[in-house]
Amino acid sequence: MKESFNVGIIGATGMVGQRFIELLADHPWFKITVLAASGRSAGKPYRDAVGSKWVMEGEIPENVANIVVMDATEDAEKIAKSVDFVFCAVNMKKDEIKALEERYAKLECPVISNNSAHRHTPDVPMIIPEINPEHLEVIDFQKKRLGTRRGFIAVKSNCSIQSYVPALHPLKKYGITKVLATTYQAISGAGKTFETWPEMVDNLIPYIGGEEEKSELEPLKVWGKVEGGKIVDAKEPSITTQCLRVPVSNGHTAAVFVSFKDKPSIEEIKEAWKNFKGEPQELELPHAPRQFLYYFEEDDRPQSRLDRMLEGGMAVSVGRLRPDTQYDYKFVSLSHNTLRGAAGGGVLLAELLAKKGYLD
Numbered sequence: 001m002k003e004s005f006n007v008g009i010i011g012a013t014g015m016v017g018q019r020f021i022e023l024l025a026d027h028p029w030f031k032i033t034v035l036a037a038s039g040r041s042a043g044k045p046y047r048d049a050v051g052s053k054w055v056m057e058g059e060i061p062e063n064v065a066n067i068v069v070m071d072a073t074e075d076a077e078k079i080a081k082s083v084d085f086v087f088c089a090v091n092m093k094k095d096e097i098k099a100l101e102e103r104y105a106k107l108e109c110p111v112i113s114n115n116s117a118h119r120h121t122p123d124v125p126m127i128i129p130e131i132n133p134e135h136l137e138v139i140d141f142q143k144k145r146l147g148t149r150r151g152f153i154a155v156k157s158n159c160s161i162q163s164y165v166p167a168l169h170p171l172k173k174y175g176i177t178k179v180l181a182t183t184y185q186a187i188s189g190a191g192k193t194f195e196t197w198p199e200m201v202d203n204l205i206p207y208i209g210g211e212e213e214k215s216e217l218e219p220l221k222v223w224g225k226v227e228g229g230k231i232v233d234a235k236e237p238s239i240t241t242q243c244l245r246v247p248v249s250n251g252h253t254a255a256v257f258v259s260f261k262d263k264p265s266i267e268e269i270k271e272a273w274k275n276f277k278g279e280p281q282e283l284e285l286p287h288a289p290r291q292f293l294y295y296f297e298e299d300d301r302p303q304s305r306l307d308r309m310l311e312g313g314m315a316v317s318v319g320r321l322r323p324d325t326q327y328d329y330k331f332v333s334l335s336h337n338t339l340r341g342a343a344g345g346g347v348l349l350a351e352l353l354a355k356k357g358y359l360d
């Protein structure tokens with residue numbers, strides 16, 4: 001593994017892009033050298049391009065404030081040549097994102113994406129680093145298809161599934177048969193704040209376009225197997241979801257119901273959560289939470305305001321595990337949607353890729 005990497009952020013002025021800037025400000029391996037967005041922002045120093053759209057709590061880090069923003073499409077060749085890899089989080093049409101990400105990969109610039117466009121491309125790994133790091137194997141097959149030496153695309157999953165799949169994963173050994181999850185999703189998940197989306201104050205909107213389909217299908221890819229250079233989706237469990245937008249700034253909560261082939265006891269479930277570790281913990285990656293899953297015994301936890309920032313927003317908190325009358329058990333879990341669910345998950349994936357030599 002190289003000692004340091006020059007990094008570009010495509011979509012740097014957006015909600016997720018800002019999180020990347022915040023997270024990478026003092027990163028031990030990754031140094032931001034390029035910021036890119038649309039033609040609207042290109043040519044301006046980052047501070048002016050982002051302007052009043054900057055919504056992070058701290059100030060814009062000094063080392064990026066004066067970087068002149070580039071045009072992600074027009075300047076693609078220049079950007080690809082000058083960085084070791086890019087993070088990509090843009091608000092564009094799906095086919096445009098697919099083409100943009102493939103273009104960077106073909107320019108030999110690895111792309112770590114927060115967008116949904118390539119999540120179901122069979123040789124593009126969709127990684128939650130603690131859960132399916134073995135899917136990185138398909139990258140070699142993807143490179144063959146693209147005709148590249150080092151360029152490839154790796155994606156992270158949707159922020160909604162990040163709130164309940166981590167809690168279900170250590171229970172797979174008991175044979176999960178069916179899952180029902182209702183998600184209560186923060187407004188930052190739509191790139192918004194209460195200032196930019198005042199209709200969300202004292203309100204709930206029972207629809208998030210495309211979210212239920214993503215929430216039901218993406219876990220099956222994450223739990224799939226690599227076969228013949230592709231990821232073949234898992235067939236089980238059956239998953240049904242409803243996704244609601246709620247007046248919370250950050251943090252997606254899920255109310256989850258689950259049944260098993262071999263029903264574990266409550267104690268066994270809590271033990272499985274407490275002891276669960278993945279490769280990020282074993283490799284001591286810089287953004288890996290020491291404890292990925294936290295269980296709260298208090299009846300009124302997890303709460304988004306109190307618990308979303310556990311371990312820098314990279315841990316998942318769980319509570320209210322109890323028997324159910326229709327399913328075996330029910331519980332509630334919470335994950336920070338723009339940290340673990342977006343930029344933080346992307347940074348952890350990049351750390352895993354770097355450690356395994358994919359970014360050299």
Ligand SMILES: NC(=O)c1ccc[n+]([C@@H]2O[C@H](COP(=O)([O-])OP(=O)(O)OC[C@H]3O[C@@H](n4cnc5c(N)ncnc54)[C@H](OP(=O)(O)O)[C@@H]3O)[C@@H](O)[C@H]2O)c1
Nearest residue numbers: 011013014015016037038041072089090091115189191342
């Ligand atoms: N927010 C979350 O919690 C979350 C979680 C997981 C995944 N995601 C995904 O991450 C992506 C970004 O989300 P967001 O919430 O950060 O959106 P956002 O706040 O609306 O930001 C969108 C970014 O895309 C850029 N952009 C728009 N059109 C472009 C173009 N033609 N070429 C290059 N850049 C362009 C914008 O640049 P300008 O400022 O120049 O317009 C801006 O930097 C989306 O695909 C979203 O689904 C978001």
